[in-house]
Amino acid sequence: MKIKLHPTDQQLVLFAQGLIAPAQSLIISAHVDMCAACQKRVAGLEAALTEQLLNEQSALPDMQMQNMLTEILASPVAVALPAETQYLELDGRQFALPRSLQRYAGKISGWSHMVGKLWQARVDLGIDGRADFIYMEKGGTVPEHTHRGSELTLVLDGEFSDGVGHYDTGDFIRCDSHHTHTPKTEAEEGCLVFSVLDKPLHFTSGLARLLNPFSHLFFK
Amino acid sequence: MLVGIELNNQQPQVDISNEMVRCLQRVASRRCQASFSKLFHHFAPRLRSYALKQMGNDALAMELVQETLTNVWQKAHLFDTEKGAPSTWIFTIARNIRFDMLRKQQHRKEDICADDLWPVLCEQTADAAQPELDHQVTLEQVGQLFEALPDKQKQVIEAIYIQGKSQQEVAEALGIPLGTVKSRTRLALQRLKEMLSDED
Incomplete structure (x- = not known):
């Protein structure tokens, strides 16, 4: 099985330059960790950007050059230890996370049980929007909704469908106000996703519409 | 030209x-x-x-x-x-x-x-053998590939990844040097990786 859904070229070019907002960069980075194809794409873009951005020279005054070189050579050699692997835990299950998200496994404010068979753990990134790990148990459904801003979703484990498509582990999904969908999973092992939202969701059908006034509490 | x-x-x-x-x-x-x-x-x-x-x-x-x-x-x-x-x-x-x-x-x-x-300046994780997440493989596939490994490599991989032993423990149990365990593990993982990419 191969990952089918990837960030666009445009997104990756900006990502490789460090020009995308941090939370959006984080979820793209997590996808790249999981996707060999995008690792190659990013490496290629970085090489091309190097040609473009490190091409020109701007000479430093000799004095400054010499001082800087001396200071650097006198600097101590840093010894960094590799980080320990962190797992995300829910209900006795452990999920391995992509490298870029590891540091955040310990930064969730606990799992909360939402409607149906959904669990959500908010990750405090200090961003304006919001970032969550969301776990859908088998048969779990998020009520039909659309988006006021954009929603980026990365499937970390398992698979789900939303009436528009079927998404598997590693898939990178972008939704905005043009998309209305009802995510649900029938996978035995359920489905864990990481989601980054810049604006609250807008629920569009049935009783769930009653959630809208409160959607900032739930899903924001 | x-x-x-x-x-x-x-x-x-x-x-x-x-x-x-x-x-x-x-x-x-x-x-x-x-x-x-x-x-x-x-x-x-x-x-x-x-x-x-x-x-x-x-x-x-x-x-x-x-x-x-x-x-x-x-x-x-x-x-x-x-x-x-x-x-x-x-x-x-x-x-x-x-x-x-x-x-x-x-x-x-x-x-x-x-x-x-961007993991440019991250020290490699101690366990460089960590499988890549890019390739989602079924257990069945892994089983088949595992069977295709040479016996000596299979033995080491089984002890480490299935029985959860440390490389040191495997070396002691098999009476071979730790370096040999490490090189067999590395060769086996490399081989598995090659077999997986061949399947693309």
Whole structure:
């Protein structure tokens, strides 16, 4: 099985330059960790950007050059230890996370049980929007909704469908106000996703519409 | 011939790149100051040009140049020729430092740092055998590939990955040197990886 859904070229070019907002960069980075194809794409873009951005020279005054070189050579050699692997835990299950998200496994404010068979753990990134790990148990459904801003979703484990498509582990999904969908999973092992939202969701059908006034509490 | 022309044009660049690779390796292996000085003189003016455009202020630009080259000096061992050219590696360090400098400068409250986004300066995890997540394989497939391994490799992989033993324990149990366990593990994982990519 191969990952089918990837960030666009445009997104990756900006990502490789460090020009995308941090939370959006984080979820793209997590996808790249999981996707060999995008690792190659990013490496290629970085090489091309190097040609473009490190091409020109701007000479430093000799004095400054010499001082800087001396200071650097006198600097101590840093010894960094590799980080320990962190797992995300829910209900006795452990999920391995992509490298870029590891540091955040310990930064969730606990799992909360939402409607149906959904669990959500908010990750405090200090961003304006919001970032969550969301776990859908088998048969779990998020009520039909659309988006006021954009929603980026990365499937970390398992698979789900939303009436528009079927998404598997590693898939990178972008939704905005043009998309209305009802995510649900029938996978035995359920489905864990990481989601980054810049604006609250807008629920569009049935009783769930009653959630809208409160959607900032739930899903924001 | 077009190919010939391209090769000729790129030759000086390739030479410089090879020279820079050797310098980085000498810095990494024996902290060679002369090699670092070469890297420094080649890259400092290029980094300064990039930094001036990015930071728009000479003091910050110089900070970015110095910080980038300090990392090259301290972490040359993290450069991996298989991942790309020295210039690309150094560019990605500068990009990371720029990201963190702007974050501080703008007093952004978010916690996301460049090391999370781009693992340029991360020490490799101790367990380099960590399977890549890019390839989702069924247990069945893994089982088949596992069966295809040579017996000696299979034995080691089974003890480590199925029974959860440490490499030291495996060495003791099989009465072979630890180095042999490590090399068998590495060869087996390499082989599995090759078999997996063949299936694409």
